[in-house]
Amino acid sequence: MEFDFSAHQIIGLSLAPDFALSGAAYAATDQTLLVTQDGGQTWQDALRDLRAGEDSPVMAALCTRRGTVLAGVMGGILRSEDGRTWQSAPFGTPLPMVTALAETPSGDLLAGTAQDGVFISRDGGSSWTRWNFGLLDCHVYALLVANATAYAGVETGIFYSTNNGRAWRETDFPMEEAPVLSLCALGDRWLFAGTESGKLFRSADRGRSWQEVGQGVFEVEISALAGCAGKLYAASGERLLVSSDGGESWQAWQPPRTVEGSFLCLAGGEEKALAGTSGGQIFIV
Amino acid sequence: MNKKKETFAPGFGVVFQPRTYQGMLKGVSKLAAAIRPTLGPLPRMVALTNSSGKPEMLDDGGLIARRMIQLPDRDEDIGAMYLRHLLWRMREDCGDGTATTAVLFEEIVQQGARHLVLGGNAMPLRSGLEKGARLVLAEMEKMARPLEGHEMVARIAGSVCYDEPMAKMLGEIFDTIGEYGHFELRAGKGRSLDYEYVTGSFWEGEVHSKQMINRPAENRAVLEEAGVLVTDFMIEDVHQLVHAIVAAKKAGKTALLLVCNAINDLCVGFLMSEQTRNVLPVIAVKTPSMRFEEQMGSMEDIAILTGGKTLTLHAGETLESVTPEHFGQARLAWANNQHFGIQGGQGDPRAVRRHFWTLKKLHAGMENGDSRQIVRARIGRLMGGSATLFTGGSTEMEINTRKDLAERAAEAIRGAMLHGVLPGGGAAFLACKPALKAAFEQAVDPDERAAYRILLRAMETPLRAIAANAGLVPEEIFADLKLAGPGCGYDVRRRQTFAIDRAELIDSASVVQAAAYRAITGAALLLTVDVLIHLKKPETVVDT
Numbered sequence: 001m002e003f004d005f006s007a008h009q010i011i012g013l014s015l016a017p018d019f020a021l022s023g024a025a026y027a028a029t030d031q032t033l034l035v036t037q038d039g040g041q042t043w044q045d046a047l048r049d050l051r052a053g054e055d056s057p058v059m060a061a062l063c064t065r066r067g068t069v070l071a072g073v074m075g076g077i078l079r080s081e082d083g084r085t086w087q088s089a090p091f092g093t094p095l096p097m098v099t100a101l102a103e104t105p106s107g108d109l110l111a112g113t114a115q116d117g118v119f120i121s122r123d124g125g126s127s128w129t130r131w132n133f134g135l136l137d138c139h140v141y142a143l144l145v146a147n148a149t150a151y152a153g154v155e156t157g158i159f160y161s162t163n164n165g166r167a168w169r170e171t172d173f174p175m176e177e178a179p180v181l182s183l184c185a186l187g188d189r190w191l192f193a194g195t196e197s198g199k200l201f202r203s204a205d206r207g208r209s210w211q212e213v214g215q216g217v218f219e220v221e222i223s224a225l226a227g228c229a230g231k232l233y234a235a236s237g238e239r240l241l242v243s244s245d246g247g248e249s250w251q252a253w254q255p256p257r258t259v260e261g262s263f264l265c266l267a268g269g270e271e272k273a274l275a276g277t278s279g280g281q282i283f284i285v
Numbered sequence: 286m287n288k289k290k291e292t293f294a295p296g297f298g299v300v301f302q303p304r305t306y307q308g309m310l311k312g313v314s315k316l317a318a319a320i321r322p323t324l325g326p327l328p329r330m331v332a333l334t335n336s337s338g339k340p341e342m343l344d345d346g347g348l349i350a351r352r353m354i355q356l357p358d359r360d361e362d363i364g365a366m367y368l369r370h371l372l373w374r375m376r377e378d379c380g381d382g383t384a385t386t387a388v389l390f391e392e393i394v395q396q397g398a399r400h401l402v403l404g405g406n407a408m409p410l411r412s413g414l415e416k417g418a419r420l421v422l423a424e425m426e427k428m429a430r431p432l433e434g435h436e437m438v439a440r441i442a443g444s445v446c447y448d449e450p451m452a453k454m455l456g457e458i459f460d461t462i463g464e465y466g467h468f469e470l471r472a473g474k475g476r477s478l479d480y481e482y483v484t485g486s487f488w489e490g491e492v493h494s495k496q497m498i499n500r501p502a503e504n505r506a507v508l509e510e511a512g513v514l515v516t517d518f519m520i521e522d523v524h525q526l527v528h529a530i531v532a533a534k535k536a537g538k539t540a541l542l543l544v545c546n547a548i549n550d551l552c553v554g555f556l557m558s559e560q561t562r563n564v565l566p567v568i569a570v571k572t573p574s575m576r577f578e579e580q581m582g583s584m585e586d587i588a589i590l591t592g593g594k595t596l597t598l599h600a601g602e603t604l605e606s607v608t609p610e611h612f613g614q615a616r617l618a619w620a621n622n623q624h625f626g627i628q629g630g631q632g633d634p635r636a637v638r639r640h641f642w643t644l645k646k647l648h649a650g651m652e653n654g655d656s657r658q659i660v661r662a663r664i665g666r667l668m669g670g671s672a673t674l675f676t677g678g679s680t681e682m683e684i685n686t687r688k689d690l691a692e693r694a695a696e697a698i699r700g701a702m703l704h705g706v707l708p709g710g711g712a713a714f715l716a717c718k719p720a721l722k723a724a725f726e727q728a729v730d731p732d733e734r735a736a737y738r739i740l741l742r743a744m745e746t747p748l749r750a751i752a753a754n755a756g757l758v759p760e761e762i763f764a765d766l767k768l769a770g771p772g773c774g775y776d777v778r779r780r781q782t783f784a785i786d787r788a789e790l791i792d793s794a795s796v797v798q799a800a801a802y803r804a805i806t807g808a809a810l811l812l813t814v815d816v817l818i819h820l821k822k823p824e825t826v827v828d829t
Contacts, residue, residue, distance in 0.1 A: 094509045094616050094629075116616060116629050117669070130484050130628070132669035133461050136641055137634035156634045163435065167461045175635060 005034065005043065006260065010276025012072075013267035014061040014101075020270050026069060027276055028058035028265075033071045035083060040274050040284045047071070047078070050086050062101035064109065070125050072098025072111055079125040091119055091128055102143035104150055104164040112140030112152060120165050134168035135159055139179070146185035151207055153180030158193055160207045173201065173210045184225035184268070186232050190246055194222025194234060202247050213247040224275075226268030233273055233285065235263030240275055240285070255283060298819030300360055305817050306398045308360020309367075313811075316353060316365040317391035320346040320372070324384035325710070325751030326447065326778050326790075344447075345693070346383030347376025359819050364394075364811070371807045375799060378653040380696025381445045382800035385747050389714075389804035392746040396739040397812040406732050407813045413728070413736025414809035420724055421740070421801050424717040428785070429705035429794040432698075435460035440791055441701045444709055445694040451676075451687065454480050455694055458672045464702035465645070466672065467665030470691055472684050473675030480674045485617070486590060486666040487626030488583055490544070490571035494553045497568050497620070506568045506620045512538030513613035513627065515584045516596040517572050518604065519547040523555050525604035530565050536609035542618040542625070543569040544587065568618065570625040579659050586663055589640045590630030591615050641667050661699075700795030707797050708788035711748030712774025714801065716785055718744050719771070740805065751777055 012028035019025055023039035026046065032055070035046040046069075047056055060072035071078040071086075075095030080086045096113035103109055109121040111128060117138035120131040132138060135152065142153030150161040157173035158180055173180065173193065182194035191203040193210060198218040201210040214234075224235040232243045233253070240253040240263050260279020267274045273285040300308065322329035323344045332340040333352050343349050350372040356362040368390055372383045393414065401407055432438060439456025446452055458480055462468060467486075473479055492498065497506045512533050520526060520543075533541050548556075548569050556567045573583040584595045591613025596602045616629025630637075644664045651657040665671065674691055678684035707713035718741055725737035749759040755777035762775050769782040776783050776790050783790065 096616075132484060133466070133482075134463055135669055136638050136667065138629060138669075139634060154634070156638055162433065163460055167463055169463070170638075175638065 005029070005280040005282075007031070008034075008280040009261070009264065009278045010034075010280060010282055011058070011264055012060045012100075013265045013274050013276050013282070014063050015267045015269045015274070016063040016067070017065050019272075024063065025267065025274060026061040026063055026071075027274075027282055028061040028071060029280075030057045031055045033058045033061060033069075033078070034282075035069075039272065040282055043282065046080075046083060047086065049084075050078070059098050060101045060111075062103065062109070064103050064124070065107070066124065068124055070101055070109065070111075072101050074098075077101075077111060077121075077125055077128065087126070089121070089126055089128055091116070091130070099141055100143040102145045102150065104145055105148050106164045108164045110143055110145075110150060110165045112143045114139060114141070118143075118152060118165060118168075131165065132168070133166065134161075134170075136170070141179060141181050142183045144183035144185060144191070146191060147188055147206055149206055151183050151191070153183045153193060155179045158183070158207060158210070171203075171207050171210065177201070177212075181221055181223050182225040182235075184227050184232070186227040186246065187230070192225050192232060192247060194218075194225050194236075196221045198222060198236065200225075200234065200247055214243065214250055217241065217250045220262075223262070223264050224266040226266035226273050228268035228273040228285070229271055233266050233268065233275070235266050235275060237262045239263070240266075240283075253285060298359070298817075298821065300817035300819070302815060303402065304360060305815060306402065308358065308817065309364030309811065309814065310394060310398055311358070312356055312361030312364030312366075313368050313391055313394050315356065315361065316350060316368050316372075317387045319353065320349050320384050320387040321750050322754055323349065324388060324747065325754045326444070327751075327755040328384075328447070329754060345376075345689070346387055347372055348689075350383065350387075351376075360817060363817055367811055368807075371803055375803055376693075379700060379793075379796045379799050380693035381793065382796040384750070385711075385797070385800040386804045386807075388746045388750045389743055389800065390808050392743040393739055393805060393808035394811055396742060397735075397808060400732075400735045400739065401812060405735055407815070409730055409732035410736055411809040411813055413730070413733035414740065414805050414812075416733070417721060417724070417736050417740040418802050418805035418809075420720055421714075421717045421744075421805070422798055424720045425707055425713055425794060425798050425801065428707055428713060428716055432701045432706050432791075432793075437706070437791065438698055438702075440789065441698050441706060441793055442694040444790075444792055445697045446690040448687070448690060450478055451674075451691060452694070454478055454674060455691065455698060458674065459695070459698045459702065462665070462670065462672050463668060464699050465648075465661055465664040466668055466670075467662060468671065468695055469673040470688050470695075471673055471675050472688065473677035475677045476679055477677045478675065478687075479677070480672060482670055482672050483626070484670045485626050485628035486586075486630070486669070487624045487671065488573035488587070488666070489623065490573045490620075490625050491622050492620040492625065493545075493548050493569040493571060494557070495622075496553070496557045499566075504621055508540040508542060508566060508568055508618045509616070511540040511542045511568075511615050511618040512536065513542045513544070513587065513591040513593055513615055513618065513630075514596070514607070514611060515544045515572075515587045515591075515593060515613070516546075516602075516604070517580060517584065517598055518545045518596065519549075520545050520552050520569075520604065521549045522604075523552055526552050526555060529604045529607050530561065530567070532607040532609065533565055533612060536612045538565065538612055538614075540618075541565055541567045541612075542615070542620075542627070543567055544572050544584070544625075545569060546572045568620050568625075570620045578656075582659065582663050586640070586666060587627070587630075588613060588632075589636055590632050590667065591627060592630070592632035592636075637667065697793045697796055701791075701793035704793070704795040704798070706791040707794045708774050708783075708785035709790040709792040710774050710776055711745075711751055712783075712785045712788065712790070713792065713797050714744040714747050715766070715774060716772070717801075743805075748775060 008029035016024035076090035096116040100112035117132035139155035220237040442455035443452035593613025614631035615627040676687040
């Protein structure tokens with residue numbers, strides 16, 4: 001069953017850490033932040049009071065382990081402890097566009113931006129500092145935290161950090177295959193990276209080296225990846241594909257109704273995943 | 286007119302064996318004995334008198350060697366000065382490891398001389414020692430493990446500076462900025478230590494006019510979304526400047542950071558006129574560095590980071606040569622009375638990374654020295670940030686001592702980050718013994734066998750010295766190690782053995798390897814000296 005919000009583009013999705021129990025999840029759209037409390041059956045505008053009818057594009061969303069909700073907007077972060085009242089945490093000028101959010105094992109928060117690299121918050125998102133030590137490429141499109149390591153998918157490849165984003169190091173991801181638009185982990189074993197050129201890469205050594213898998217499967221960019229119940233989901237254009245063997249072979253997921261636009265984002269939980277489209281649909285997978 | 290004249294009388298001051306060895310060994314032993322107390326985690330101090338009459342308290346082997354400029358006996362002096370030079374080079378290149386080098390060197394020279402006096406041949410012995418040195422390096426290479434995490438970095442810093450707060454700070458700093466990171470040391474205002482990070486890249490080069498400082502409270506000039514033009518020009522012609530301003534506007538720039546060696550008052554006046562500022566706010570800053578090579582390097586770095594092209598005098602260019610391609614772009618540019626910097630350079634990230642790899646390769650292939658430091662600083666500036674450690678203290682001497690310690694610790698950390706770490710406390714040397722023993726058993730040539738035997742004994746020397754400095758009896762420690770079995774070292778602070786593959790006590794692999802290699806090969810060369818010739822001491826003659 002899907003929610004139809006056809007005027008919106010669903011750009012990002014984030015499940016609450018207790019999604020399986022509470023059914024809480026957030027969807028970033030080009031107009032606002034949506035929230036569901038029933039596992040994605042129904043959605044409401046989480047910023048209704050704040051934006052007073054004006055569009056407030058949200059590029060990324062994150063629900064932290066402590067339950068704080070973060071929405072990445074132009075030039076900063078909107079932050080809420082209860083999902084109703086919001087505080088603004090600006091990054092300072094010139095305003096960067098937030099593209100991705102992640103939480104490190106230590107509770108530090110990372111915000112990737114399209115122009116200014118990574119910003120870091122050590123106080124739950126109230127204040128943010130630009131922090132790009134070792135990040136030679138500041139065009140960040142994706143962030144992932146897995147196995148106590150943070151990864152940044154950027155214009156020229158992938159960087160990793162083993163100290164909660166304090167310093168970044170290069171991986172040997174082939175630069176000619178970048179930009180990297182999506183990252184995800186499948187258990188402790190594999191990491192996956194999807195590129196703008198429609199290639200999928202896999203790493204079995206915590207991101208230090210990468211090999212292409214699923215060759216020829218994807219025709220256009222892989223805009224999102226998610227792991228759920230041991231399966232890997234990949235959003236590529238109008239298709240959502242699923243693999244049960246670590247990306248070696250793929251099958252197309254059959255949507256219950258026609259997909260409007262293309263799949264832009266995914267979020268994987270323990271049992272269910274959500275998929276958002278540019279046509280304002282959010283599918284429960 | 287007075288002038289110094291060196292003279293040499295034939296036959297004067299020529300020294301043959303056995304006086305050659307006797308003299309040189311005494312000199313080596315004197316210097317090594319002066320440095321030996323500083324080795325290990327529980328070192329002792331060495332007090333030196335200087336011209337001011339105040340004793341200088343030192344625990345740095347390199348500095349002690351540096352202060353010993355001459356021994357009264359000229360035979361001894363040759364041995365001591367040879368070792369002094371070796372130690373100072375060690376300190377300059379690695380920041381640490383001088384005491385280890387000294388004790389190893391002395392042991393090898395003593396044992397080697399004994400072998401030669403009993404009829405050994407110096408050249409095969411040297412060759413055997415050099416083979417042994419390569420074997421030791423290979424064994425250490427196998428033992429080395431990567432340096433990861435701020436705690437391990439702090440341990441390496443601690444093994445050099447023995448100052449826990451400083452080691453902890455350096456641990457965090459280098460875990461953040463990495464092995465090539467841009468790191469500065471400055472005198473602090475208070476008594477304690479402090480540190481700060483600066484994000485983005487910055488260079489030495491002040492703003493050309495204080496009028497350009499547009500944030501007086503911060504004493505900084507700041508431009509957002511600034512174009513960047515990098516030159517080594519001395520700008521004196523307003524017409525040429527007008528051409529550059531027009532070109533910048535045509536290239537769509539809304540503000541400009543102009544990097545140039547100098548700009549005259551007339552041109553500054555033009556830039557600061559309200560009319561010009563309304564068209565294009567400009568900050569003019571000094572091109573970094575006075576040295577040509579360094580300046581060209583910095584200009585290239587700025588141009589690549591911002592996506593522009595440099596304009597240089599030696600290419601015959603002027604401001605009238607400016608085209609839109611010359612302008613780079615940065616999210617933010619700033620300048621103050623000493624430095625200028627950029628954040629978010631809009632250069633092609635692929636070009637930036639390729640440039641980073643090129644510089645890393647260049648750095649790896651360079652010998653230690655100024656040029657290598659310059660390349661490392663250039664790499665550091667590309668890394669997106671830098672750190673400054675402020676060393677406080679009650680007196681200037683204390684501040685300088687702590688700065689010096691921090692500098693040495695930083696060098697050791699960089700080496701450890703690049704080449705890994707080895708078990709500390711002399712354990713890495715002990716762990717080379719099985720390989721040396723195997724080589725000894727296979728060797729046939731008596732001089733080569735002697736070389737391995739000398740090295741087998743020398744590998745124990747660092748731990749012996751560390752134990753003695755800690756007030757322990759070395760023989761008891763070696764008995765404990767024998768009981769613990771192979772693959773163990775001894776921690777004199779905890780007074781217990783440890784397994785070297787899980788060692789918390791660590792040393793920088795590059796420092797330990799350099800100490801071993803330089804001590805062995807240096808001693809091997811000294812042992813080939815058979816004759817000393819002393820020039821007559823310089824005398825002052827009156828030239829009428």
